Each structure stands twice: as C-alpha cells, then as structure tokens.
Amino acid sequence: TQLLEQSPQFLSIQEGENLTVYCNSSSVFSSLQWYRQEPGEGPVLLVTVVTGGEVKKLKRLTFQFGDARKDSSLHITAAQPGDTGLYLCAVSTGNQFYFGTGTSLTVIP
Amino acid sequence: EADIYQTPRYLVIGTGKKITLECSQTMGHDKMYWYQQDPGMELHLIHYSYGVNSTEKGDLSSESTVSRIRTEHFPLTLESARPSHTSQYLCASSQLHRGGQFFGPGTRLTVL
Incomplete structure (x- = not known):
C-alpha cells in the first residue's frame, strides 16, 4: 500500500499554462515536503508545510497543506520550460521519510 | 546551499565486483540516508543512520x-554486484525530520 499517492503521474503542458498537482494520503502528518528532481540529479527541497491549511509561495509556485494535514497541492502559474522535472512529495513518520509516486511534468516551449 | 557530495557520479562494473559508493556532507547533520531510484520512479529507502555507529535497514531489501x-x-x-543492482543511488542528510532532506547528485550504477 502506497502511503502517498500523487496525481497526475504524467503531465505535459504548453509554456504559459497553469497547473496543479496533488499529493494525497489517508494518514495525518505533522509536516510534508515538496521536492523537484531533474533527470540524473538528486531531488531538491522546495518547501516544508507544517500547519493545516498553510499556504506557502515560492515565486510562481504555490503550496498548500490540507486542513486535515492528509494532503497537499502544488500550483504552478504560467509554467516555464525550466519547471520541467519530477515533483515529489514526502513525509516523515517514525524514523524514516516516505516519498510519493511523483508527478513527471514537461513544459513545452 | 546544501553541501552533500557523492562519488563516483557514474560507474559501470562487471558482475561479482565489490564496490563502495561514497557520500559526504559538510553540514554537520546527524541523520543520513541511502535511497535507490529507477529513472522517473519513486525513491526507496535502503539504509539510514541517526549518528555515528548507528545504522538501520530501510523498507527496501x-x-x-x-x-x-x-x-x-x-x-x-556492495560485496558482489549483480545486474539487478543497476539503478541510481541517492544519498541524503537531514538535521530535523520536519525540515526535509538535502540530497547529493546521485551515483548512476550499471552492472553488466
């Protein structure tokens, strides 16, 4: 059973479009992280959200933690080719971090 | 800027060889982790450590x-590499669970 489900699995959009990707679970978490990974590289931490309903912005990226702290969304405004990559959500439980299945985003110029 | 390093970045070896993948961090983090990841897929934890002389196995055998x-x-x-070990290996460190992890660039291993 996958602890974190991300959707969609794949997304291909034109430059300038908006998009939202989701990270869902049936469990409650004290915090959740979002990462972006480019091919052949390690994931890079984008943000950590800790409070139910919290919204954080990073330039054109908006992250929201669900009120019940079971899910999260990432919204990108006016996507650019540089946003292309694998977006991963992650949580820590006990002694370990668990990662979602990932959303592979391609932004076409 | 995170300072975590992995060497080598790429490695191609024959079956049965013994190899060591290196990971170092200069941030003074107590917690370190090794993950295995196939291209475009999720990360699987294989080992972690909470400090000196502390190591544990992760969920992935x-x-x-x-x-x-x-x-x-x-x-x-890896004492004796096999083709099934072909994958990307990622090292990470963290200080606090809620703060997330910092990853190295990875080692891409191919076993022939």
Whole structure:
C-alpha cells in the first residue's frame, strides 16, 4: 500500500499554462515536503508545510497543506520550460521519510 | 546551499565486483540516508543512520551494507554486484525530520 499517492503521474503542458498537482494520503502528518528532481540529479527541497491549511509561495509556485494535514497541492502559474522535472512529495513518520509516486511534468516551449 | 557530495557520479562494473559508493556532507547533520531510484520512479529507502555507529535497514531489501564511523561520511558497499543492482543511488542528510532532506547528485550504477 502506497502511503502517498500523487496525481497526475504524467503531465505535459504548453509554456504559459497553469497547473496543479496533488499529493494525497489517508494518514495525518505533522509536516510534508515538496521536492523537484531533474533527470540524473538528486531531488531538491522546495518547501516544508507544517500547519493545516498553510499556504506557502515560492515565486510562481504555490503550496498548500490540507486542513486535515492528509494532503497537499502544488500550483504552478504560467509554467516555464525550466519547471520541467519530477515533483515529489514526502513525509516523515517514525524514523524514516516516505516519498510519493511523483508527478513527471514537461513544459513545452 | 546544501553541501552533500557523492562519488563516483557514474560507474559501470562487471558482475561479482565489490564496490563502495561514497557520500559526504559538510553540514554537520546527524541523520543520513541511502535511497535507490529507477529513472522517473519513486525513491526507496535502503539504509539510514541517526549518528555515528548507528545504522538501520530501510523498507527496501538490499544486499548492500553501510557504515557510519564519522558524522560526515556514510559509504555504501556492495560485496558482489549483480545486474539487478543497476539503478541510481541517492544519498541524503537531514538535521530535523520536519525540515526535509538535502540530497547529493546521485551515483548512476550499471552492472553488466
């Protein structure tokens, strides 16, 4: 059973479009992280959200933690080719971090 | 800027060889982790450490071993590599669980 489900699995959009990707679970978490990974590289931490309903912005990226702290969304405004990559959500439980299945985003110029 | 390093970046070896993948961090983080990841897929935890002389196995069964003799160094060793070990290996460190992890660039291993 996958602890974190991300959707969609794949997304291909034109430059300038908006998009939202989701990270869902049936469990409650004290915090959740979002990462972006480019091919052949390690994931890079984008943000950590800790409070139910919290919204954080990073330039054109908006992250929201669900009120019940079971899910999260990432919204990108006016996507650019540089946003292309694998977006991963992650949580820590006990002694370990668990990662979602990932959303592979391609932004076409 | 995170300072976590992995060497080599790419490695192609024959079946049966012993290899060690190196990972070092200069941030003084107590916690370090090794993950295995196939291209575009999710990360699977294979080992982690909470400090010097502390190592644990993760959820993914692995034939590798790790050691943590110094805070900054967390090498992973495969005693006898097999083609099924072909994958990307990512090292990470963290200080607090809620703060997320910092990853190295990864080692892309191919076993022929």
